[in-house]
Amino acid sequence: MKLTDILKGSEYSLALFSTESIISLEAKITEKPNKKGGVDPYVKCIIRDKEIKLTPEEIVRQLYTQELIERYGYPKERLVFEYPVYFGREAKRADIVIRDKDDFNVAYIIVEVKKPKAKDGREQLKSYTHSTGASMAVWTNGSAITYYQRKNPNYFVDISNIPKVFETLEDILNTPFTMDDLIKSDKLTQTGKSLKDLITEMEDEVLANAGVDVFEEVFKLIFAKLFDEQIGATDPKYNLEFRNSGQSDIQLKAKIEKLFKKACDKWEGVFSDDAKINLTPPHLSICVSSLEGVKLFNSNLDVVDEAFEYLMSKSSKGEKGQYFTPRYVIDMCVKMLNPKADEPIIDTAAGSSGFPVHTIFHVWKNMQLAKNEPVSHLFTAIKKGYEETEYVQNNVFAIDFDEKAVRVARTLNLIAGDGQTNVMHLNTLDYSRWDTVTKGEQWNDTYNNGFKKLKKLSHTKDFSGFDFILLMANPPFAGDIKEGQILSRYELGMKNGKMQKSVGRDILFIERNINFLKPGGRMAIVLPQGRFNNSSDKYIREFIAERCRILAVVGLHGNTFKPHTGTKTSVLFLQKWDDKLCPKVDNYNIFFATQQKEGKNNSGDKLYWKADKSGMTTDPKLALCDKYGHPVIYHDLHATIDYYDRGGVNKNEPEQITPDGIAEAFVEFAKKEQLSFFVDAPLIK
Incomplete structure (x- = not known):
């Protein structure tokens, strides 16, 4: 039986896959009689090691899994089909999940083939990655394929591919992010928010329920980021490390921990020798996403x-x-x-x-x-x-x-x-x-x-x-x-x-x-x-x-x-x-x-000079700014x-x-x- 016969009338295709892969899968097909007097195609699953019925969706899943193993180098033990994704008491099933190499309980990349339309697949992946904390996602129907990076819980960007087993997303993106880039995109000057506002948002979103000392954990992150920025200020070619450039939550935590330790080695006597970041990888990932676009250094700290x-x-x-x-x-x-x-x-x-x-x-x-x-x-x-x-x-x-x-x-x-x-x-x-x-x-x-x-x-x-x-x-x-x-x-x-x-x-x-x-x-x-x-x-x-x-x-x-x-x-x-x-x-x-x-006003909020110097405002976007975009206090x-x-x-x-x-x-x-x-x-x- 040919795969094209099974796909007839569906929205799935074989266009993405090589002739060798298609022939290889077809060679494994066995036919079993069904209740209607006909036969259904079956194949031994590449991951589950049991006979499964070969539907159009399953064809694409088997072929793409073969690619993940042979082309991308992922070992079978890191691949899971029908991975449970929990939404309260309800559990849905992700088609393919590549597990994190350091913790098999954590999703690294999620692949969706159930939804043959890109828009539907994207929405499904958004909910799955948000729930699991996976940093990347793939949608494919066999004729088209899209790769996504989850920048933060509600923001996805298209990327050119996913990393191979020995790569990171940073290797794929290869996008430099220097101190000059941070200055140009500084979240505080772009949005009018303060660092205090961002910390308050982090508290509301993750820190209040993270079971940690908020002062200590935010202090550690600011400490590490100051160290990172100081290197960037002295070396214009240095790529800032305090950012999620495609790592899984676990990889990101390892990177930020390393940065924090370097800061502690240079600036002694602030944290104990055994100090470490106590935020869980998912919580840390959200905090890094909030802080990575903020320029901490300015003319007066x-x-x-x-x-x-x-x-x-x-x-x-x-x-x-x-x-x-x-x-x-x-x-x-x-x-x-x-x-x-x-x-x-x-x-x-x-x-x-x-x-x-x-x-x-x-x-x-x-x-x-x-x-x-x-x-x-x-x-x-x-x-x-x-x-x-x-x-x-x-x-x-x-x-x-x-x-x-x-x-x-x-x-x-x-x-x-x-x-x-x-x-x-x-x-x-x-x-x-x-x-x-x-x-x-x-x-x-x-x-x-x-x-x-x-x-x-x-x-x-x-x-x-x-x-x-x-x-x-x-x-x-x-x-x-x-x-x-x-x-x-x-x-x-x-x-x-x-x-x-x-x-x-x-x-x-x-x-x-x-x-x-x-x-x-x-x-x-x-x-x-x-x-x-x-x-x-x-x-x-x-x-x-x-x-x-x-x-x-x-x-x-x-x-x-x-x-x-x-x-x-x-x-x-x-x-x-x-x-x-x-x-x-x-x-x-x-x-x-x-x-x-x-x-300051009666509530203790900062007041700024209006841009035309006619009076005061509480809105940084309407404020008089110095030449670096910092609002000037009234x-x-x-x-x-x-x-x-x-x-x-x-x-x-x-x-x-x-x-x-x-x-x-x-x-x-x-x-x-x-x-x-x-x-x-x-x-x-």
């Missing part, structure tokens, strides 16, 4: 920072009254204190280390401008010269008492410091116990290098005094310190000659931070508004005035720390009295300003400036895209007052 702020707010951070400081507030402080490359800086309540990281960016930009090197939005990722890394490794420090925050801060500092950082897990206020804490073996393994450098800046054996020139901090202001061992070491812990029963945490931070500064050193500290005008806090103001010149007080908008808190805050700027840099006087001018443009704390490389000598031609703000007004004030740190005009306005 605020994309990453917003995501970490969201993740941290779900843990214990907010309960301690410590919130991440918006980056536009940090940039105002940095511009007003004008850090230099030879000035050590510390943040004593680091959070995600925003103040130190943005100080690094400020100093680096000045270095680039001084050398007339173009300022790129990826300069946070590209390889730095000796001068830049020396500055980070020897002059930038941060401390926090929250272990999760320290790990976030270390990540951002490690990127900036070319694999080294001075971010430490210490309780700033309880320095009497530092000697004990720092002797712990595990603590030492992680933080000892940074602590050695920190000790060199201490001029007391008990760590009560340091010689930092710069300090910026947003200390926690919720909760009181009641422990006598801590209170007894602070003058502000005493009142009228007696130790107080409890003192606000932020009050002790004021004294502690002043003691971190050498004479002439300067400081910015975020404080509750009440510290500036409550009559009961007069003794605090007197304490400050005795030791420091009050440079400025900037009132922040009430929405600044929303959605976490609506507490009204101000930033206090100080310079420690010094005979040379800041001679003590009784009367002097103080700069006062209040933020008018709020930066605030008046400082001006936003783009730098353009016009060629020749104009490698950093500035263009101010928002009006002067509070920082620019303070710079004029500082020059007029001849403050020591603005004797020479800064390069960055």
Whole structure:
């Protein structure tokens, strides 16, 4: 019996198959009588090893299976017919499934021959791959064939073929995806979504039911992707690894695990040596699909920072009254204190280390401008010269008492410091116990290098005094310190000659931070508004005035720390009295300003300048953007400036895209007052 006789009148064909394959199958046909007095063709199944009736559909299945074995090299044990695909309690059967080589319980490629029309076959395959997590699918009726890659649960693309047994889909596609490609297709600039939005979607879709610590697993993925992007930023030919380029879920997990381990080897002290990604392969696949098109690196790492702020707010951070400081507030402080490359800086309540990281960016930009090197939005990722890394490794420090925050801060500092950082897990206020804490073996393994450098800046054996020139901090202001061992070491812990029963945490931070500064050193500290005008806090103001010149007080908008808190805050700027840099006087001018443009709405959502600068909008698609497509926050704390490389000598031609703000007004004030740190005009306005 001929196969063409069996196919007569059906929508199936033999056009795709070789004459040899057709003859071979025909030679195996046996005929069995049927109830109608005729005969039916049977053949011994190539996979099930039993006699089955040869229908038009079965002919195509047998012939294509023969191709999978002989042409593609798949062993019979990886091939399954009538593979069960579950939809709740209902189970349907996939015609052919190629199982994953590492786990036979996982579908790698699904083949559909039951539906002889391409449209019907495609819809069937969509539901099958979505349910099983298979990364590829094939539809054929013998005359036509289509190959699909499942990019994410609801998005399929046509591909030229499926891989042979020793290939991956990446070999088939052979499509490069470099950092330049990522920049052009960046999901955040294309869609107006934030990384926080994508993480929220991942939580809704998979993470909430994955039985894992969401903070830890997303942190691992961001960590691996940052490492991948940093390589891409330094090597324009490097193909980014953090993407699903055709692997099965299991293969993809192996690839991302390998990337994560490489990141851990380079950026030590963030994850334990035995850390691994705990997401299941299907869950990881969905998360990678969500994140692979996102560019994490930009001019100030605020994309990453917003995501970490969201993740941290779900843990214990907010309960301690410590919130991440918006980056536009940090940039105002940095511009007003004008850090230099030879000035050590510390943040004593680091959070995600925003103040130190943005100080690094400020100093680096000045270095680039001084050398007339173009300022790129990826300069946070590209390889730095000796001068830049020396500055980070020897002059930038941060401390926090929250272990999760320290790990976030270390990540951002490690990127900036070319694999080294001075971010430490210490309780700033309880320095009497530092000697004990720092002797712990595990603590030492992680933080000892940074602590050695920190000790060199201490001029007391008990760590009560340091010689930092710069300090910026947003200390926690919720909760009181009641422990006598801590209170007894602070003058502000005493009142009228007696130790107080409890003192606000932020009050002790004021004294502690002043003691971190050498004479002439300067400081910015975020404080509750009440510290500036409550009559009961007069003794605090007197304490400050005795030791420091009050440079400025900037009132922040009430929405600044929303959605976490609506507490009204101000930033206090100080310079420690010094005979040379800041001679003590009784009367002097103080700069006062209040933020008018709020930066966030009452719900804590970011506000952006409208593209025509006529007001504000919450829609990033309608926003004024910098030259790299990043929406510009609606605030008046400082001006936003783009730098353009016009060629020749104009490698950093500035263009101010928002009006002067509070920082620019303070710079004029500082020059007029001849403050020591603005004797020479800064390069960055």
